Amino acid sequence: MAQFRTCPDTGxxxxxxxxxxxxxxxxxxxxxxxxxxxxxxxxxxxxxQAIHLLPADQFYMALTAHxxxxxxxxxxxxxxxxxxxxxxxxxxSRLATPAWGWVQFILMLVGAVxxxxxxxxxxxSVMMTSYVPMQAAPHFYLxxxxxxxxxLIGCFIFFGTLVVAKQEKTYDGSIPLxxxxxxxxxxxxxxxxxxxxxxLIPTFLWSIGYIAHIDAEMYRVVWxxxxxxxxxINVAAHVAIWYLIAxxxxxxxxxxxxxxxxxxxLYILFLQLACxxxxxxxxxxxxEWKVFNTSYAMYLAVLxxxxxxxxxxxxxxxxxxxxxxxxxxxxxxxxxPWENPVFSSMFISLVTFGFLGGITGVxxxxxxxxxxxxxxxxxxxxxxxxxxxxTTMAFMAVTYFLIPVLFRRQMILPGLAKIxxxxxxxxxxxxxxFMLGAGTLGVSRRHWDMDFTGAALGFDYPGxxxxxxxxxxxxxxxxxxxxxAFLLITVGSLVFGKKLEPSAGLLQSFGVxxxxxxxxxxxxxxxxxxxxxxAGHHTSSFxxxxxxxxALVLLVSFVxxxxxxxxxxxxxxxxx
Amino acid sequence: MTETSNKPDKEQEERIxxxxxxxxxxxxxxxxxxxxxxxxxxxxxxMEIVTIPVAP
Numbered sequence: 001m002a003q004f005r006t007c008p009d010t011g012x013x014x015x016x017x018x019x020x021x022x023x024x025x026x027x028x029x030x031x032x033x034x035x036x037x038x039x040x041x042x043x044x045x046x047x048x049q050a051i052h053l054l055p056a057d058q059f060y061m062a063l064t065a066h067x068x069x070x071x072x073x074x075x076x077x078x079x080x081x082x083x084x085x086x087x088x089x090x091x092x093s094r095l096a097t098p099a100w101g102w103v104q105f106i107l108m109l110v111g112a113v114x115x116x117x118x119x120x121x122x123x124x125s126v127m128m129t130s131y132v133p134m135q136a137a138p139h140f141y142l143x144x145x146x147x148x149x150x151x152l153i154g155c156f157i158f159f160g161t162l163v164v165a166k167q168e169k170t171y172d173g174s175i176p177l178x179x180x181x182x183x184x185x186x187x188x189x190x191x192x193x194x195x196x197x198x199x200l201i202p203t204f205l206w207s208i209g210y211i212a213h214i215d216a217e218m219y220r221v222v223w224x225x226x227x228x229x230x231x232x233i234n235v236a237a238h239v240a241i242w243y244l245i246a247x248x249x250x251x252x253x254x255x256x257x258x259x260x261x262x263x264x265x266l267y268i269l270f271l272q273l274a275c276x277x278x279x280x281x282x283x284x285x286x287x288e289w290k291v292f293n294t295s296y297a298m299y300l301a302v303l304x305x306x307x308x309x310x311x312x313x314x315x316x317x318x319x320x321x322x323x324x325x326x327x328x329x330x331x332x333x334x335x336x337p338w339e340n341p342v343f344s345s346m347f348i349s350l351v352t353f354g355f356l357g358g359i360t361g362v363x364x365x366x367x368x369x370x371x372x373x374x375x376x377x378x379x380x381x382x383x384x385x386x387x388x389x390x391t392t393m394a395f396m397a398v399t400y401f402l403i404p405v406l407f408r409r410q411m412i413l414p415g416l417a418k419i420x421x422x423x424x425x426x427x428x429x430x431x432x433x434f435m436l437g438a439g440t441l442g443v444s445r446r447h448w449d450m451d452f453t454g455a456a457l458g459f460d461y462p463g464x465x466x467x468x469x470x471x472x473x474x475x476x477x478x479x480x481x482x483x484x485a486f487l488l489i490t491v492g493s494l495v496f497g498k499k500l501e502p503s504a505g506l507l508q509s510f511g512v513x514x515x516x517x518x519x520x521x522x523x524x525x526x527x528x529x530x531x532x533x534x535a536g537h538h539t540s541s542f543x544x545x546x547x548x549x550x551a552l553v554l555l556v557s558f559v560x561x562x563x564x565x566x567x568x569x570x571x572x573x574x575x576x
Numbered sequence: 577m578t579e580t581s582n583k584p585d586k587e588q589e590e591r592i593x594x595x596x597x598x599x600x601x602x603x604x605x606x607x608x609x610x611x612x613x614x615x616x617x618x619x620x621x622x623m624e625i626v627t628i629p630v631a632p
Contacts, residue, residue: 162602183602183605184609187609218625273616285624
């Protein structure tokens with residue numbers, strides 16, 4: 001018999017097995033974030049040429065581990081937790097096959113440890129992309145394969161839970177929008193993991209000598225089905241979290257569920273095709289393939305992001321105006337709960353993802369202007385805007401929410417928690433902006449020494465490039481301080497936070513269930529379908545004029561920046 | 577009489593638009609979401625690579 005606990009503060013229902021798995025995956029994610037953050041600090045202090053901390057071999061080792069721990073292990077462990085919340089908790093359903101959930105967790109954990117061991121043994125500094133013919137140790141690839149198999153099991157447990165919920169009628173009508181966002185993330189994850197299997201299994205066999213040759217171009221095309229799509233899982237997941245937090249903090253309702261779901265459908269259809277922008281300068285692949293996958297299909301996914309970027313703040317604005325914050329265009333935003341890290345972290349995620357990640361992503365996805373910045377440090381600047389300030393800050397926001405609700409601990413250091421999103425978001429924004437500038441000046445990514453000391457073919461970057469890299473690295477250090485503050489607050493709360501439930505001990509913070517008396521065999525009430533919107537509710541943008549103005553600012557910023565890049569391209573190639 | 581007058585309402589309630597049927601079916605969405613990039617990105621991309629002439 002499935003056992004459920006009801007959160008006394010929120011009324012959310014937690015299936016006992018799902019609760020343990022959510023905690024275990026979230027804690028594993030935090031450990032990966034800790035490792036990634038320490039390594040990130042070493043990387044920025046090395047790329048800050050005035051400090052140049054690590055020797056070359058250690059730099060490439062740290063960069064490899066930083067990329068994999070941050071972009072794969074932190075993110076996907078947390079996404080497993082998100083999938084279980086979105087299915088079991090939000091649908092008030094028991095989790096399908098909890099035993100397989102532990103297989104998922106153990107496989108991912110073993111895989112993550114194995115790959116890290118391979119990297120720190122020193123003979124697998126092949127970067128996250130591990131392009132052939134560079135060869136890593138066999139257990140580097142095997143660890144990634146085990147991790148991917150675990151993640152795939154997690155996705156199918158999620159789909160299985162949807163089936164259980166439907167069969168047992170735990171909800172009425174369609175699944176909630178947040179769960180639909182998680183469906184989108186899980187679909188993208190299945191394609192991502194399948195791509196990984198197609199390319200990593202033969203590469204593993206190549207590393208142990210069973211296959212003589214892997215074609216470098218074939219590897220690049222298929223690997224990016226894994227490498228870039230894994231970041232598209234993040235987009236779908238963090239947008240779902242935006243909707244969740246808008247609902248939790250403001251009681252906001254989506255401006256139009258139909259439009260939001262249609263935008264998610266665009267993600268399902270087109271978002272994964274954006275992988276192609278990594279291949280834009282590769283010879284041998286036709287322009288038709290490149291242009292269709294980026295300049296046509298990708299823009300439909302960008303359209304979906306713009307819809308979400310409009311409807312999430314729009315729904316918050318409508319909710320705030322409903323509470324009387326009606327003065328001017330932005331009283332609703334000024335009087336938002338900025339001292340609440342759940343909101344501030346989420347809103348910084350939304351703004352930086354749109355303005356920094358979104359606009360630079362379109363620039364990178366345009367075949368012609370991609371040439372200016374391809375393989376420069378502009379690229380990590382872009383994906384730090386999408387994955388760090390975008391996804392990671394959304395995940396941080398929901399973690400702040402979950403500490404009392406899921407872990408039943410009161411958050412420690414509330415004063416620090418109020419400013420942590422601004423420290424982390426501010427520092428990372430500085431890093432991103434200045435790396436964008438340095439990349440536009442041609443500073444290479446994944447490069448230990450800007451001075452080319454002792455190189456047969458040297459290159460002199462302009463002095464401004466060094467300045468930009470230095471300021472960017474300074475921002476990165478601030479970002480690491482903000483990340484450390486997040487871990488101090490969250491992990492510290494799990495260990496030292498006041499217990500909101502007497503049985504919420506140390507082990508309970510890491511996955512052991514609470515006391516038996518907290519759970520009941522009684523099935524939760526069926527989740528009712530959302531009540532109709534009140535009479536007089538309109539869905540036009542003029543219901544949310546402040547958001548409409550913000551959207552116009554984004555559009556103008558995009559147009560200006562896009563024009564500047566074309567102009568810059570014209571100056572690189574003296575065409576006029 | 578009551579039964580007759582209720583019937584159209586009931587039918588109206590049960591009529592689900594095609595788009596909603598699609599969106600409410602996660603496994604159909606899974607198929608579409610995997611098929612699209614597999615065809616347009618992976619398969620098309622691999623075909624491009626295998627048709628590159630081998631250097632003499």
